[in-house]
Amino acid sequence: METALHFYNFSDPLSQVQGPALPMLPQIGPIISGPGAMADRQLSDSERQAVAKAKKYAMEQSVKSVLLRQTILHQQQQMTNMQIAAQRQRALALMCRIYVGSINFELREDAIKQAFLPFGPIKSIDLSWDAIAMKHKGFAFIEYELPEAAQLALEQMNGAILGGRSIKVGRPSNMPQAMPIIEQITKEAEGHKRVYVASVHPDLTEKDIKSVFEAFGTIVSCNLAPDYVPGKHRGFGFIEYGTTQAAQDAIASMNLFDLGGQYLRTGKVITPSQPLSNPIGPVGLPPAAAVAAAAATAKIQALDAVGGAPQPTVASLLGYGLPTVPAQPDISGMIASAAAAATLPAVTIPTVIPQIIALQPPEPVVDEKVKLEEDLPQTLTQQENLTISGTNARHMVMQKLLRKVESRVVILRNMVSIEDLDDELENEVTEECSRFGQVSRVIIYQEKQGEEIDAEIIVKIFVEFSIVEEAERACNSLNNRYFGGRIVSAICYDQDQFDGGDLSG
Numbered sequence: 001m002e003t004a005l006h007f008y009n010f011s012d013p014l015s016q017v018q019g020p021a022l023p024m025l026p027q028i029g030p031i032i033s034g035p036g037a038m039a040d041r042q043l044s045d046s047e048r049q050a051v052a053k054a055k056k057y058a059m060e061q062s063v064k065s066v067l068l069r070q071t072i073l074h075q076q077q078q079m080t081n082m083q084i085a086a087q088r089q090r091a092l093a094l095m096c097r098i099y100v101g102s103i104n105f106e107l108r109e110d111a112i113k114q115a116f117l118p119f120g121p122i123k124s125i126d127l128s129w130d131a132i133a134m135k136h137k138g139f140a141f142i143e144y145e146l147p148e149a150a151q152l153a154l155e156q157m158n159g160a161i162l163g164g165r166s167i168k169v170g171r172p173s174n175m176p177q178a179m180p181i182i183e184q185i186t187k188e189a190e191g192h193k194r195v196y197v198a199s200v201h202p203d204l205t206e207k208d209i210k211s212v213f214e215a216f217g218t219i220v221s222c223n224l225a226p227d228y229v230p231g232k233h234r235g236f237g238f239i240e241y242g243t244t245q246a247a248q249d250a251i252a253s254m255n256l257f258d259l260g261g262q263y264l265r266t267g268k269v270i271t272p273s274q275p276l277s278n279p280i281g282p283v284g285l286p287p288a289a290a291v292a293a294a295a296a297t298a299k300i301q302a303l304d305a306v307g308g309a310p311q312p313t314v315a316s317l318l319g320y321g322l323p324t325v326p327a328q329p330d331i332s333g334m335i336a337s338a339a340a341a342a343t344l345p346a347v348t349i350p351t352v353i354p355q356i357i358a359l360q361p362p363e364p365v366v367d368e369k370v371k372l373e374e375d376l377p378q379t380l381t382q383q384e385n386l387t388i389s390g391t392n393a394r395h396m397v398m399q400k401l402l403r404k405v406e407s408r409v410v411i412l413r414n415m416v417s418i419e420d421l422d423d424e425l426e427n428e429v430t431e432e433c434s435r436f437g438q439v440s441r442v443i444i445y446q447e448k449q450g451e452e453i454d455a456e457i458i459v460k461i462f463v464e465f466s467i468v469e470e471a472e473r474a475c476n477s478l479n480n481r482y483f484g485g486r487i488v489s490a491i492c493y494d495q496d497q498f499d500g501g502d503l504s505g
Helices: 045-095 109-119 147-157 175-189 206-216 244-254 287-308 332-341 368-374 380-384 391-402 425-433 468-478 495-499
Strands: 097-101 122-130 135-144 168-170 194-198 219-226 233-241 265-268 409-413 439-448 457-465 481-483 486-493
Touching: 045 097, 045 147, 045 175, 097 147, 109 122, 109 135, 109 147, 135 147, 135 495, 147 168, 147 194, 147 265, 194 206, 194 244, 206 219, 206 233, 206 244, 233 244, 244 265, 409 468, 425 439, 425 457, 457 468, 468 486, 486 495
Parallel strands: none
Antiparallel strands: 097 135, 097 168, 122 135, 194 233, 194 265, 219 233, 409 457, 409 486, 439 457, 481 486
């Protein structure tokens, strides 16, 4: 028996129908309940209690969810603020350090401290020590307590004569890592109306300083850093003016002004009046406010869910009838009870950023030999008072004295005189040294051997290679070699000293 298939295009009433037409049901009319429908059945008391309990539980979970999301958002904001503040703290710590090169080898640490102390309180002086030559290497790193002091020293001591030599003062070589943040801090400092004052005589008071500086404009505040001794100050402080112009005039006029037998040092303020005392941005909400905000959010979400689209009743969800549109329920009482019942694990958000630099990591377990090597004296004073006891200590000292200094820089002395300098010398040295490896750069440095007008000038040639092994090959091949009737001296130059721009070694 063959069955014919007939198709009907419902979208086109004019289409032709082949075979008998399918019956069309009416589109309007009464609702016909299917088998098992119980639309008119009323809920019992126990069922109503179950429905109310389910609504209350759903509201509690909604409030908990909203409150948890708000807490996580606030935690993320706090972490972001802490990271930004930590970066600024590290940048300010770097700005407190300066590099000092071309130091006379006869100068001691106390002489360097005396020269740089007028700019502000010094935290430490790291005078690098050459254990083989038994003298310092001619450069040091000075760390101040304030970035303003370091900036003043950099501006006023670069090129100054110290111990008969012109010293070089600059930033350490690791500064480029934090330059974006440092530039941001410096740009913010341009709008500050405060002045940094150092080298204040110990007998002068804040009233005395204010009476001198108020000639440039109205002074909002004048504070000298208090000393540990009551009634004394540490020799530096900050003055805040009402206008930026007044602060600039005070800096320009009062720098190196003789006040009480001491020359004042004035400069721009880099740090804000209360640096990093509070987190940047909003802090976390109090618990009561957070619960109230979560309850309000849950209420809005519930109202949106009820008023947006037709929702099935509880009876329909339980299988007792067809969906109908219910009236909006009164959920204010449920929100109050849900907010009271919503409890989350306590989340502690710090309101004060910890001092990142002062954090003390847990002490690692180190080998005894490593500890002995770390305990060896590093500064000039420690080297002078060095005492060796025990076989291990003597062995570690000898290993330190004999270890090889790794450097990619070779210094060539006695290769040419001042009269032999010409434009082709750099290319000739580069071509000659390229036989030992890739030459990064060549620096021809003329060094005057005294302050006299007719002092002798010697020529030093610095050749920087790409790797240490290439520099060692160049030293072995060029040292004691004849060049133009001269015996060339070729040795490895201190890498840190070269990176710091100090070519006086």
